[in-house]
Amino acid sequence: MNELKLTARVQRRVLPSILCAAVAVASLAGCAPLVVGGAVVGGTMVAIDRRSSGAQLDDESIELKAANRVREAIGERGHVNVTSYNRQALITGEVQNEADKMAVEQAVARVENVRTVINELAIMGSSSMSGRSNDAILTSKVKATFVDAGDLHAQDVKVVTERSVVYLMGRVTEREANRASDLARRVGGVQKVVRAFEIITEAELADMKPKAVK
Numbered sequence: 001m002n003e004l005k006l007t008a009r010v011q012r013r014v015l016p017s018i019l020c021a022a023v024a025v026a027s028l029a030g031c032a033p034l035v036v037g038g039a040v041v042g043g044t045m046v047a048i049d050r051r052s053s054g055a056q057l058d059d060e061s062i063e064l065k066a067a068n069r070v071r072e073a074i075g076e077r078g079h080v081n082v083t084s085y086n087r088q089a090l091i092t093g094e095v096q097n098e099a100d101k102m103a104v105e106q107a108v109a110r111v112e113n114v115r116t117v118i119n120e121l122a123i124m125g126s127s128s129m130s131g132r133s134n135d136a137i138l139t140s141k142v143k144a145t146f147v148d149a150g151d152l153h154a155q156d157v158k159v160v161t162e163r164s165v166v167y168l169m170g171r172v173t174e175r176e177a178n179r180a181s182d183l184a185r186r187v188g189g190v191q192k193v194v195r196a197f198e199i200i201t202e203a204e205l206a207d208m209k210p211k212a213v214k
Contacts, residue, residue, distance in 0.1 A: 050156055050171040050208055051086050058113045059084040066114075069107040074100045079126035082108055083160050085169040087115040090196050092162040094122050118196050120167065127163055134189070135161040142166055142184045152179050159184075164191040171198045173205050 049056060066082035066089060074080075078095035089108050095101050105119045127135075139161045146154035157180050158169040166184050168177075177197045184193045 048153075048155055055086050058087055062087065062089060062111050062114055065111045066108045069111060070104050073103045073107040078104075078121075080104055080121065081160070081162070083158065083167075083169065084114070085158050085196075086171060086198055087113050088118065088169070088196070088198065089114050089116070090118045090120065090160060090167060090169060092120045092160060092167065094124050094126050094163075096125075097123060120162070120165075120194065122163070131163065135164065138164060138166065138187065138189055141187050142190070145183050145187055146180065149179070149183055152176060152183070161190075164189060165194060166190050166192070167194045167196050169196045169198075171200050173202050174199055175202070 051059070062084040063082055066084070070080050070082065074095065077100055078093065080091065080093040080095065083090045083092070089111070091104060091108055095104060101119065101121045101123060104121060105117055108114060109117045139159050142159050142161070143154060146152050146157060153176075156170050156172060156176070160167040160169065166187075168180055168184060170176075170180075172180065177195060177199060181193050181195055184190060
């Protein structure tokens, strides 16, 4: 009898909370779905990244592992950034000598799942904090220019800036690559634009049209 009374008492306390939580979750699900690597259109999640989900995960892993390998290879001698897109690793920054530049490239190339390495390291003193802040501002300006253009899918072009040199990455058509490069060059303060794109055909792009995920 005591057990039954206790159960009833618990039910009276817990059930209202459960019902409220269920209503809240249902409301959230209806107006603001959880989105990972996609966009929401009319309450439906739409995939927008041109990389496979596996490539996206690999890129995150490559960047983390590469940072550790670089530290092991040259310690604090230099300022090195590794950006991975579709398993293509772009190395930017500054190192003290050619030996360190090659050591960094070899370290990154040994990271699991790296397909290609683009070594854009400069042999010179490390950039200043003010220089890096300026690079961050230029990156934001270039991205904003892509959005304002309206005829370019800004999320499909990755922008990396180092010493006012803008590097563009992504899986794009030749048409998109030319447009992105032209827009980036027009941004005030950009000294040079380096294309590190993976070029795809218009037919391949058509096959990548977003698909609704139920």
